[in-house]
Amino acid sequence: MSFMIITMISVMLPRADVAAERVQEVLATHSSIEDPDPAAQVTREKGEGWRGVVSYNDVTFAYPDSDAPTLEHVSFTAEPGKTTAIIGSTGCGKSTLVQLLPRLYDVTEGSITLDGVDVRSIGLEELRRQIGYVPQKRMLFSGTIESNIKYGDPAMSDDDMRAAAEIAQATEFIDGKPDGYQSPIAQGGSNVSGGQNQRLSIARALAIHPKVLVFDDSFSALDYKTDSVLRAKIAEQASDAAVIIVAQRIATIMHAEEILVLDEGRIVGRGTHEELLRSCPEYLEIAKSQLSPAELGLEEEGGAQASAAGAADEKGGER
Amino acid sequence: MPGPMGHRGPAAERAKDFKGTLKKLIRYIAHERIALIVAIACAVISVVFNVVGPRVLGEATTELFNGIAAKVAGTGGIDFGRIGFILASLLCLYVTAAGFNFLQGWLMTGITQRVCYRMRREIIEKVDRMPLGYFETNSVGDVLSRITNDVDTLGQSLNQSVTQLITSVTQIIGVTVMMVSVSAVLAGITFLTIPVSLVLVVVVVGSSQRYFRRQQTLLGRVDGLIEESFSGQSVIKVFNREARAVADFDVDNQRLYESGWKSQFFSGLMQPLMNFVANLAYVAVVIVGAFLAVAGTITLGDIQAFMQYVRNFTQPITQLSQVSNMLQQLSAAAERVFEFLDEAEEGPDAETPALPACKGAVSFDHVRFGYVPNKTIIHDFSCNVEPGQTVAIVGPTGAGKTTLMKLLMRFYDVNAGSITVDGVDLRDYARDDLRRNFAMVLQDTWLFKGSVLENIRYGRADATDDEVRAAARAALADHFIQTLPGGYGFELNEDASNVSQGQKQLLTIARAFIADRPILILDEATSNVDTRTEERIQAAMDALMQGRTSFVIAHRLSTIRNADVILVLKDGDIVEKGTHEELLAAGGFYAELYNSQFAEGPEEE
Numbered sequence: 071m072s073f074m075i076i077t078m079i080s081v082m083l084p085r086a087d088v089a090a091e092r093v094q095e096v097l098a099t100h101s102s103i104e105d106p107d108p109a110a111q112v113t114r115e116k117g118e119g120w121r122g123v124v125s126y127n128d129v130t131f132a133y134p135d136s137d138a139p140t141l142e143h144v145s146f147t148a149e150p151g152k153t154t155a156i157i158g159s160t161g162c163g164k165s166t167l168v169q170l171l172p173r174l175y176d177v178t179e180g181s182i183t184l185d186g187v188d189v190r191s192i193g194l195e196e197l198r199r200q201i202g203y204v205p206q207k208r209m210l211f212s213g214t215i216e217s218n219i220k221y222g223d224p225a226m227s228d229d230d231m232r233a234a235a236e237i238a239q240a241t242e243f244i245d246g247k248p249d250g251y252q253s254p255i256a257q258g259g260s261n262v263s264g265g266q267n268q269r270l271s272i273a274r275a276l277a278i279h280p281k282v283l284v285f286d287d288s289f290s291a292l293d294y295k296t297d298s299v300l301r302a303k304i305a306e307q308a309s310d311a312a313v314i315i316v317a318q319r320i321a322t323i324m325h326a327e328e329i330l331v332l333d334e335g336r337i338v339g340r341g342t343h344e345e346l347l348r349s350c351p352e353y354l355e356i357a358k359s360q361l362s363p364a365e366l367g368l369e370e371e372g373g374a375q376a377s378a379a380g381a382a383d384e385k386g387g388e389r
Numbered sequence: 390m391p392g393p394m395g396h397r398g399p400a401a402e403r404a405k406d407f408k409g410t411l412k413k414l415i416r417y418i419a420h421e422r423i424a425l426i427v428a429i430a431c432a433v434i435s436v437v438f439n440v441v442g443p444r445v446l447g448e449a450t451t452e453l454f455n456g457i458a459a460k461v462a463g464t465g466g467i468d469f470g471r472i473g474f475i476l477a478s479l480l481c482l483y484v485t486a487a488g489f490n491f492l493q494g495w496l497m498t499g500i501t502q503r504v505c506y507r508m509r510r511e512i513i514e515k516v517d518r519m520p521l522g523y524f525e526t527n528s529v530g531d532v533l534s535r536i537t538n539d540v541d542t543l544g545q546s547l548n549q550s551v552t553q554l555i556t557s558v559t560q561i562i563g564v565t566v567m568m569v570s571v572s573a574v575l576a577g578i579t580f581l582t583i584p585v586s587l588v589l590v591v592v593v594v595g596s597s598q599r600y601f602r603r604q605q606t607l608l609g610r611v612d613g614l615i616e617e618s619f620s621g622q623s624v625i626k627v628f629n630r631e632a633r634a635v636a637d638f639d640v641d642n643q644r645l646y647e648s649g650w651k652s653q654f655f656s657g658l659m660q661p662l663m664n665f666v667a668n669l670a671y672v673a674v675v676i677v678g679a680f681l682a683v684a685g686t687i688t689l690g691d692i693q694a695f696m697q698y699v700r701n702f703t704q705p706i707t708q709l710s711q712v713s714n715m716l717q718q719l720s721a722a723a724e725r726v727f728e729f730l731d732e733a734e735e736g737p738d739a740e741t742p743a744l745p746a747c748k749g750a751v752s753f754d755h756v757r758f759g760y761v762p763n764k765t766i767i768h769d770f771s772c773n774v775e776p777g778q779t780v781a782i783v784g785p786t787g788a789g790k791t792t793l794m795k796l797l798m799r800f801y802d803v804n805a806g807s808i809t810v811d812g813v814d815l816r817d818y819a820r821d822d823l824r825r826n827f828a829m830v831l832q833d834t835w836l837f838k839g840s841v842l843e844n845i846r847y848g849r850a851d852a853t854d855d856e857v858r859a860a861a862r863a864a865l866a867d868h869f870i871q872t873l874p875g876g877y878g879f880e881l882n883e884d885a886s887n888v889s890q891g892q893k894q895l896l897t898i899a900r901a902f903i904a905d906r907p908i909l910i911l912d913e914a915t916s917n918v919d920t921r922t923e924e925r926i927q928a929a930m931d932a933l934m935q936g937r938t939s940f941v942i943a944h945r946l947s948t949i950r951n952a953d954v955i956l957v958l959k960d961g962d963i964v965e966k967g968t969h970e971e972l973l974a975a976g977g978f979y980a981e982l983y984n985s986q987f988a989e990g991p992e993e994e
Contacts, residue, residue, distance in 0.1 A: 172627045203627040222628040293785045
């Protein structure tokens with residue numbers, strides 16, 4: 071009997087050992103992004119509060135396992151009440167750029183500051199509380215619509231939740247559901263459409279009243295109309311926040327105070343829509359592919375409908 | 390022995406239908422009946438031989454004792470020849486038993502592994518047949534857990550429980566027969582312990598069984614949670630939810646711990662308790678046996694054999710209790726697997742009528758549909774599409790544009806009215822045959838780990854390499870593929886993140902080319918794509934649409950303008966229908982939508 075048990079153990083031990091090793095591997099990995107030294111930590115939440123001035127100072131970033139930097143010498147400042155837009159082709163580092171702000175990654179060189187304070191000197195929680203981040207991918211959590219909008223602060227009031235949903239243009243479809251805010255959300259938000267998903271993600275970010283709003287290509291699944299109404303609402307309701315928009319669609323960002331054109335990790339143009347049309351060939355190329363010359367104001371402007379119809383003719387003619 | 394905290398959980402988590410599940414499982418295994426019968430026979434033979442063993446050994450002891458007694462009395466000596474013969478036959482007995490035991494183990498392992506294999510395959514096949522609705526309400530982690538954990542548990546416990554069940558029962562019967570034949574009195578004493586054992590088994594197993602099921606359920610939930618927190622890492626971090634996410638996990642983890650602890654503790658209790666009872670019987674047999682031997686009503690060898698039988702008698706009872714534990718585990722796991730396998734599937738397939746090659750005429754006739762019974766999304770929609778026509782579907786976000794496409798692909802059935810392809814109702818097609826007429830290019834591209842060649846060939850498995858290249862050229866993807874290291878042999882990684890979004894889309898277009906289906910469903914949204922690629926995608930899509938009936942979720946002006954029919958959806962209903970000019974002239978919702986998109990020029994500022 072005892073001998074049998076020993077035999078059994080000798081079979082099981084190596085299995086346990088392998089399993090334990092693999093678990094240990096995960097446990098032994100530590101995050102490189104940590105809270106600052108308490109002595110050097112800057113906190114303003116309790117005192118004067120944060121304003122939301124974000125500055126990128128000569129930021130260079132390379133992913134740990136890559137040789138070439140994803141971003142090189144990026145500098146810009148986003149101010150409260152203003153919209154800073156970032157546009158560029160796929161893989162140019164736009165998403166990475168905004169992910170550096172909440173310290174999902176740390177810069178390799180240079181610095182990012184909030185109100186002049188290096189983000190690495192601000193407590194992670196405090197820093198992230200100032201940032202309303204809307205990710206590119208569908209990232210809702212299983213639960214209800216309510217639990218998803220209240221994600222950043224489960225203690226928030228229902229009024230705050232509704233207000234956020236209102237700005238995010240989500241009330242219509244939420245009210246249309248039989249269970250309203252209690253409607254279940256499946257894992258990953260797979261039971262709502264892409265556009266609804268984005269609107270809920272936006273509501274989630276707005277609900278925490280952030281000082282900086284970051285939209286990482288978050289309007290792509292919205293039609294133009296919802297897109298423009300939503301942006302107007304945000305400008306109106308969250309007027310004290312700095313807004314950073316990453317986008318592919320010119321129409322989404324053409325009204326931004328400053329537009330940065332990113333190409334292969336470098337800023338190749340900056341300015342307003344009109345300035346860039348004149349000064350930045352990359353921007354013009356993107357713009358031309360999406361809007362007609364008339365819409366871009368390169369030709370004489372007629373009435374809205376007439377010019378649009380004209381644009382349509384030209385587009386149609388291209389085929 | 391339910392502890393003081395044993396009654397907290399809802400009673401509903403007991404194994405729902407223990408007997409039913411086992412019956413189902415037996416039917417499931419019936420497939421393997423020949424191997425199973427042989428395995429059982431081997432187990433029985435092996436046990437019978439083992440059971441006879443002590444009796445033979447007892448004979449040797451008696452012989453030895455008699456020999457010594459005779460020597461002491463001076464009447465003879467030990468008959469070593471006879472003892473040697475007895476021991477030799479004993480050896481043969483045990484070797485044969487071991488041989489059969491080995492054969493049985495070999496067979497059973499094969500059976501259980503085949504059953505597991507079949508189950509996994511059936512679950513995967515089932516996944517393909519499930520209506521989409523199922524995955525919208527059930528977590529992926531749960532299904533995943535059924536495939537991995539439950540099938541694994543099932544395999545292990547099936548192997549052990551069948552083997553142990555057969556050997557234990559045979560052993561109990563065999564030992565009983567042997568004991569009674571040796572000494573009815575001693576057998577009687579031993580049998581007195583049976584009720585004690587039974588009571589223990591019932592109490593302990595009863596307590597542990599429901600925790601096994603709960604443990605499996607919780608494991609599925611914990612898996613789902615882990616998956617979610619992995620994919621949602623960045624959001625969890627930015628919204629400062631790390632602590633909450635861990636806390637949420639802890640709640641379920643704690644419950645898993647509790648049910649795991651209880652199920653393990655109760656089942657672990659069995660062995661020591663049964664040992665205790667066995668020892669009691671052992672002592673009783675030795676005492677009474679001694680008296681009987683002194684009285685001369687029993688031989689020494691018989692006592693020796695009997696003591697071994699007592700050991701062999703309580704052991705299978707212990708084993709049986711373990712078997713019942715295992716059966717609990719087994720049925721809990723099997724129940725979850727069967728639950729999934731028995732989940733309502735898409736309605737049965739019709740037999741596709743013999744048809745000439747599909748031309749691509751599609752007709753919607755008074756279609757009414759809603760995902761939930763009393764919430765109609767599409768009220769009364771009719772539309773005729775001629776072969777080769779292009780249908781643009783426009784409308785604001787969430788208007789239900791994809792719903793129409795899902796109906797056309799028959800992921801859902803219409804509630805009223807009908808949809809026909811080439812005049813044949815969708816429901817009269819076998820689903821495979823119906824879907825063979827469609828190719829899709831969606832915004833969410835789906836590529837798999839494998840070479841570019843394999844990914845394109847996914848559209849038609851028997852396509853030659855040249856055909857694949859031709860398709861790639863048609864989709865304007867050939868150029869970029871050539872620039873990849875390894876060209877067509879370039880390996881895409883698991884989420885195809887080593888090519889750009891636009892390139893992915895070109896690959897899916899190439900796939901649609903090679904599939905060469907008469908009807909296309911295209912999602913034009915090209916939001917994640919850079920300019921040059923976007924132009925290329927649009928050109929490729931235009932080429933693809935040539936000569937095919939196309940349904941396009943349209944964003945491009947040129948598509949919309951050139952469409953033969955534009956369907957305008959609003960709040961899940963088709964509000965307008967017509968060509969671009971007709972709709973603009975009508976000045977309705979389309980005109981409003983159209984103008985809102987393009988009134989946004991710089992003059993607005």
